Amino acid sequence: MQDTTVAIIGSGSMGTAILSGMVRHGIKKENIKVTTRKVESADALAKKFGVTAYAAGYQPNANALAAEGAQIILLAIKPANVIEVLDQIKNVIAKDALVISVAAGITTATIESYLPDSVAVIRAMPNTPALIQRGLTGISVGSRVSADQLAVAVALFDAVGKSVVLAEDQIDALSTISGSGPAYVFYLMEEFIATAKAMGFSQEDAYLLVTQTFLGASELITQTQGDPAELRRQVTSPNGTTMKAIAVLEEGKLHTLFLKATTAALARAKEISQEQK
Numbered sequence: 001m002q003d004t005t006v007a008i009i010g011s012g013s014m015g016t017a018i019l020s021g022m023v024r025h026g027i028k029k030e031n032i033k034v035t036t037r038k039v040e041s042a043d044a045l046a047k048k049f050g051v052t053a054y055a056a057g058y059q060p061n062a063n064a065l066a067a068e069g070a071q072i073i074l075l076a077i078k079p080a081n082v083i084e085v086l087d088q089i090k091n092v093i094a095k096d097a098l099v100i101s102v103a104a105g106i107t108t109a110t111i112e113s114y115l116p117d118s119v120a121v122i123r124a125m126p127n128t129p130a131l132i133q134r135g136l137t138g139i140s141v142g143s144r145v146s147a148d149q150l151a152v153a154v155a156l157f158d159a160v161g162k163s164v165v166l167a168e169d170q171i172d173a174l175s176t177i178s179g180s181g182p183a184y185v186f187y188l189m190e191e192f193i194a195t196a197k198a199m200g201f202s203q204e205d206a207y208l209l210v211t212q213t214f215l216g217a218s219e220l221i222t223q224t225q226g227d228p229a230e231l232r233r234q235v236t237s238p239n240g241t242t243m244k245a246i247a248v249l250e251e252g253k254l255h256t257l258f259l260k261a262t263t264a265a266l267a268r269a270k271e272i273s274q275e276q277k
C-alpha cells in the first residue's frame, strides 16, 4: 500500500481529511498528487503535506496531470464538477486504476460510463466526523471491482474512522442516517443547551453540561457496546425524574418524528440523484 500512487481530485474538506488518512496510513507523500481550483489552496496543501499540488483554475490540465498513471484516483470535487473532471481524465487514466468517488448522488454506473472499461469504480459516502478520524463511511462497488480493490478502499476509509460495505441501492438510506446524523445530534445539542439556559445556566456552563454529556454517553455506549435501551434504563429509576422526562418525550412521538425526518431526507436524495443524471 505504501508505494501506491494516488491522485486526489478536489482537496477541500473531505479530500483533505482522506489525504490525512492516507498519509497516516503510510502512503508516501511523493506518491500523492492533489488538485484544487485555486492556487492558494494548492500551495497550502503542498506546504502542509509535502504532496504535489496543481490548481485547475491556473493550469487547465491540472486534473489530467494528477490522474495520469495513478493507481487510485479519489474524486472529491462537488457533484456538479464530476462529469467535467471525468472528461478531463478519461484519456490519461491508467488501465488498472481504481476510481473512488465521494460525490453525493453520482452512481458508479454514471462514472463507469465515462471511463475505459478496465477502470474500477467505487462509491463512498463518508460523514463529517471523518475530519477528526471518527467518520463512518458507506462503501459500495461498481461492476468491475476486485476483492483486493475493495480491501484497499476499506483500508483508506478505516484510516478516517469506520466503514460499512453495502449495496449501492442502500447508499442513500445510509446517508440519511450517518450522513445527516451529525446534524440531528447538533440539533439536539442546540435544543438541550437552550433548555439548560432556560433553567438558569450560563451559556458557558450550559455548553459544557450538554457537550460533556453527549461525549460521555457516546463513549459509554461505544466502550461497553451496550444496548441503548438498557443503558437508558440504567439512568431511569422507577418513578424518578428521568422517567418523567422520557414519558414526555414518548408523548411527543419521537419515533414517528425520526421516521418522518429520514423519509423526507431519503425522498430528497432520490430527487438529487435524478437531477444529477
Ligand SMILES: NC(=O)c1ccc[n+]([C@@H]2O[C@H](COP(=O)([O-])OP(=O)(O)OC[C@H]3O[C@@H](n4cnc5c(N)ncnc54)[C@H](OP(=O)(O)O)[C@@H]3O)[C@@H](O)[C@H]2O)c1
Binding pocket: 009, 010, 011, 012, 013, 014, 015, 035, 036, 037, 038, 039, 041, 042, 056, 063, 076, 077, 078, 079, 081, 085, 102, 103, 104, 125, 126, 127, 128
Ligand atoms: N464534507 C462532507 O462532509 C462530505 C460528506 C460526504 C460526501 N462529500 C462529498 O465530497 C465532495 C467534496 O465536498 P467538500 O465538502 O470536501 O467540498 P469542498 O470543501 O468545497 O471541496 C471541493 C474541492 O474541490 C476543488 N475544486 C473545485 N473545482 C475543481 C476542479 N475543476 N478541479 C479540481 N478541483 C476542484 C476545490 O478547490 P478550492 O479549494 O481551490 O476551492 C476544493 O478543494 C462532494 O462531492 C460531496 O458530495 C462531502
